[in-house]
Amino acid sequence: MDAFPMDGLARTFQQVESNLLVRIVFNHRLQRYFQAIRATRFFDYLCSTHxxxxxxxxxxxxxxxxxxxxxxxxxxxxNPQLCRQCGKCKAYCPMDRPLPEGIADQEGCLQCLYCYLVCPEQAISLQGQFGFFNEQIHQYGAHIKKIV
Ligand code: SF4
Ligand code: SF4
Structure with missing residues (x-):
């Protein structure tokens, strides 16, 4: 199996940005009031909606x-037309599958989608329903391609 490329993981991650509203809501002196609101059924329901x-x-x-x-x-x-044979899909596949050409043969595939996420050329495509993964791609897809 190829060595797992760790270089990108040594990066310093950006601090989470905070704003005035967040500072007020998470202010320790005000927490008991917000906790009381958070514990109401209505707020619970509101949080559970998309x-x-x-x-x-x-x-x-x-x-x-x-x-x-x-x-x-x-x-x-x-898609061999888009593929530039960079080898990233194979390097990140935890099952060491014969990528990229072997992607269609699903034997031994965990469906982790690491190959899909790291491909810089969109040469691997996914058929099916994206479900919760849509939001993950929307939020982190570009970052993952930059890190790997
Ligand atoms: S989905 Fe995961 S296990 Fe399957 S080929 Fe891609 S990286 Fe390998
Ligand atoms: S990561 Fe994408 S471009 Fe690179 S070899 Fe795999 S399929 Fe081809």
């Missing part, structure tokens, strides 16, 4: 958007 989650995320109070939609992978395909 829109509520988005608002909390956009406001900086929550660090992520949660989705209950499943990821259903039907197939992964490799």
């Amino acid at each position: 829109m509520g989650g988005k608002i909390l995320y956009k406001s900086g109070i929550r660090q992520d958007i949660f989705s209950h939609d499943d990821l259903l992978i039907e197939n992964l395909t490799h």
Whole structure:
């Protein structure tokens, strides 16, 4: 198996940005008031909706958007026209599969999608339902390609 490329992981990550609203909500003197609001059924319900989650995320109070939609992978395909044989998909595959050409043969594939995420050319495509993975790609897809 190829050595796992660790260079990118030694980077310093950016500090999480905070804003006035976040500083107020997480102020330790005010916490008991916000905790009381947070414990109400209505707020609980609001947090569980997609829109509520988005608002909390956009406001900086929550660090992520949660989705209950499943990821259903039907197939992964490799497009040789887009591929420049950089080898990243193979280097990051935990199963050491014969990539990129062997992507179509799903035997031994964990469906972790590391190959899909690291490919700099979009030469690997996914068929199926993206579910919660849509939001992950939206938020982190470009960052992952920069790090690897
Ligand atoms: S999805 Fe994961 S296990 Fe399957 S080929 Fe890609 S990197 Fe390898
Ligand atoms: S990462 Fe993408 S471009 Fe690189 S070899 Fe694999 S499929 Fe080709």
